[in-house]
Amino acid sequence: xxxxxxxxxxxxxxxxxxxxxxxxxxxxxxxxxxxxxxxxxxxxxxxxxxxxxxxxxxxxxxxxxxxxxxxxxxxxxxxxxxxxxxxxxxxxxxxxxxxxxxxxxxxxxxxxxxxxxxxxxxxxxxxxxxxxxxxxxxxxxxxxxxxxxxxxxxxxxxxxxxxxxxxxxxxxxxxxxxxxxxxxxxxxxxxxxxxxxxxxxxxxxxxxxxxxxxxxxxxxxxxxxxxxxxxxxxxxxxxxxxxxxxxxxxxxxxxxxxxxxxxxxxxxxxxxxxxxxxxxxxxxxxxxxxxxxxxxxxxxxxxxxxxxxxxxxxxxxxxxxxxxxxxxxxxxxxxxxxxxxxxxxxxxxxxxxxxxxxxxxxxxxxxxxxxxxxxxxxxxxxxxxxxxxxxxxxxxxxxxx
Ligand SMILES: [Zn+2]
Numbered sequence: 109x110x111x112x113x114x115x116x117x118x119x120x121x122x123x124x125x126x127x128x129x130x131x132x133x134x135x136x137x138x139x140x141x142x143x144x145x146x147x148x149x150x151x152x153x154x155x156x157x158x159x160x161x162x163x164x165x166x167x168x169x170x171x172x173x174x175x176x177x178x179x180x181x182x183x184x185x186x187x188x189x190x191x192x193x194x195x196x197x198x199x200x201x202x203x204x205x206x207x208x209x210x211x212x213x214x215x216x217x218x219x220x221x222x223x224x225x226x227x228x229x230x231x232x233x234x235x236x237x238x239x240x241x242x243x244x245x246x247x248x249x250x251x252x253x254x255x256x257x258x259x260x261x262x263x264x265x266x267x268x269x270x271x272x273x274x275x276x277x278x279x280x281x282x283x284x285x286x287x288x289x290x291x292x293x294x295x296x297x298x299x300x301x302x303x304x305x306x307x308x309x310x311x312x313x314x315x316x317x318x319x320x321x322x323x324x325x326x327x328x329x330x331x332x333x334x335x336x337x338x339x340x341x342x343x344x345x346x347x348x349x350x351x352x353x354x355x356x357x358x359x360x361x362x363x364x365x366x367x368x369x370x371x372x373x374x375x376x377x378x379x380x381x382x383x384x385x386x387x388x389x390x391x392x393x394x395x396x397x398x399x400x401x402x403x404x405x406x407x408x409x410x411x412x413x414x415x416x417x418x419x420x421x422x423x424x425x426x427x428x429x430x431x432x433x434x435x436x437x438x439x440x441x442x443x444x445x446x447x448x449x450x451x452x453x454x455x456x457x458x459x460x461x462x463x464x465x466x467x468x469x470x471x472x473x474x475x476x477x478x479x480x481x482x483x484x485x486x487x488x489x490x491x492x493x494x495x496x497x498x499x500x501x502x503x504x505x506x507x508x509x
Contacts, residue, residue, distance in 0.1 A: 141164075141170070161173070162195075165195060165196070165199050165201055166195075166199065168199065170201065171199075171200060171201055171202060172201060172202040172203075172204070172213075173196070173201055173202070173203050173204070174204040174205075174206065175204070175205050175206070176205075176206055176207060177205055177206065177207030177208060192212075196212065197212075247355070247376070249272065250352075250354040250355055250376040250378075251376055251378070252378070253352045253378030253381040254272035254273075254352075255271075255272050255273065255274055255352060255354075255381075256272065256354065257354075259316060259321060259323055260274055260277075261274075261345065261347045262280050262283075262284065262312035262315065262316075262342065263276070263277060263280045263281045263283070263284040263347075263348065263385055264276060264277055264280075264281075264347070264382070265277045265319075273381075273382065274347075274352075274381070274382040274383075275382070275383075276382075276383050276385065280312075280315060281385050283304075283309055284342065284348060284385050284386070285385055285386065287300055287304075287339060287342060287343070288343065288348070288385075288386050288390055288391075288394060290303065291343060291394055291397065292390065292393060292394065292397070297336050297339050297340055297343075298336055300334075300339050301334045301335060301336055301338075301339055304334040304339075305333050305334050309334070311332050311333050311334045311335075311338065312338060313332045314332055340398070343394050343398060344395070344398065346377065346391070347382075348384060348385045348386045348391065349384045349385075349386055349387070349388050349391045350379070350380050350381065350382055350383060350384030351377055351378065351379045351380065351381065352377065352378045352381040352382070353375050353376070353377045354375070354376050354377075355370055355374070355375055355376040356369065356370055356375050357369055357370060358370055400415065400416030400417065412429060413463070414427075414429075414439070414459075414462065415429075418439055418462075420441040420442065420443065420444075420452060420455055421455070422441070422452055422453070422455065423441060423443045423451065423452040425441060425442040425443045425447075425452070426442045427439040427440060427441060427442060427455075428440050428441075428442045428445045428446070429459075430445070430456075436458070437458070437459035437460075438456050438457060438458045438459055439456065439457050439459065439462065440454055440455065440456045441453065441454060441455040441456075
């Protein structure tokens with residue numbers, strides 16, 4: 109009988125043994141296909157080849173699977189159980205695990221043998237323990253202010269003498285400084301992105317590759333470029349003020365390899381661990397500016413004077429800027445404009461009126477501040493006993509009594 113075999117194993121498995129077996133198979137005219145994905149861990153059921161294996165089983169392309177040991181199939185107990193007990197049986201697939209000496213065709217009992225469930229529970233537990241231990245070690249390093257990432261943040265390189273320390277990369281550092289300066293000068297993040305891409309500045313992933321690092325772009329883009337996410341993340345990253353802020357993202361669990369953001373109060377921050385590229389005052393200003401909602405039209409480079417500052421007094425929603433041929437600019441309640449004509453009223457105001465009113469308000473404040481300091485100095489200069497009457501006479505305008 110011709111039997112097509114699919115072999116699913118890791119490169120470092122008992123290669124000789126497997127090759128010998130394969131030779132025997134080939135001599136008998138058996139087709140086989142080898143699936144490798146040794147870059148992944150056994151916990152990751154999304155493994156590409158693993159998915160192909162499942163799909164080939166489901167479509168009936170294969171009728172035998174050989175693996176090194178059960179842990180390579182999956183480290184999740186429930187999942188292995190489903191695969192062996194249901195899928196393989198249902199699809200009539202012969203299953204061989206070399207390490208546990210399981211062969212569902214020659215020795216069906218070996219599958220239902222206690223070894224299978226126990227090994228699977230052990231693998232599950234092993235993963236959990238390993239993951240816990242690794243986390244403890246990594247957290248300890250983070251709390252010590254040691255850098256634990258694979259690649260230094262853009263603008264820095266890993267110290268060749270200490271892979272947990274950061275040194276400034278002069279070339280990239282200049283770009284970082286430029287980005288902070290552009291943002292403080294009022295450029296929108298999107299405009300900064302355009303500027304960098306238009307001027308052929310290499311984005312962080314390209315730059316890393318140009319430095320000979322084996323860095324692959326997370327999104328798999330053929331020609332990676334600067335993006336608003338990259339720039340925004342840089343503007344928020346305390347690494348640039350010399351602080352080591354780690355643990356900003358975490359993997360959900362050893363089973364679910366989903367990355368989630370950690371709230372800022374839970375970050376592990378150690379101050380002044382390396383040379384800063386930006387001073388703390390600038391960083392704080394940038395942080396405040398980022399909190400403003402400053403969306404602009406795509407071609408708009410500079411922010412408008414009131415971007416992110418105006419709110420409707422009634423509903424609290426941001427006011428939208430509306431321009432008719434740039435001659436007549438006005439602001440309108442965002443709720444009224446885009447959500448509902450009944451939930452709020454138009455509340456529109458001309459930009460010129462608003463500017464005049466703002467200027468007036470600023471002048472009033474300046475005037476008050478000046479007068480107030482004059483009053484304070486007058487009071488301070490006046491003789492102690494008469495101070496009350498001086499205030500009344502000179503500033504409130506009461507007649508002399
Ligand atoms: Zn409103």
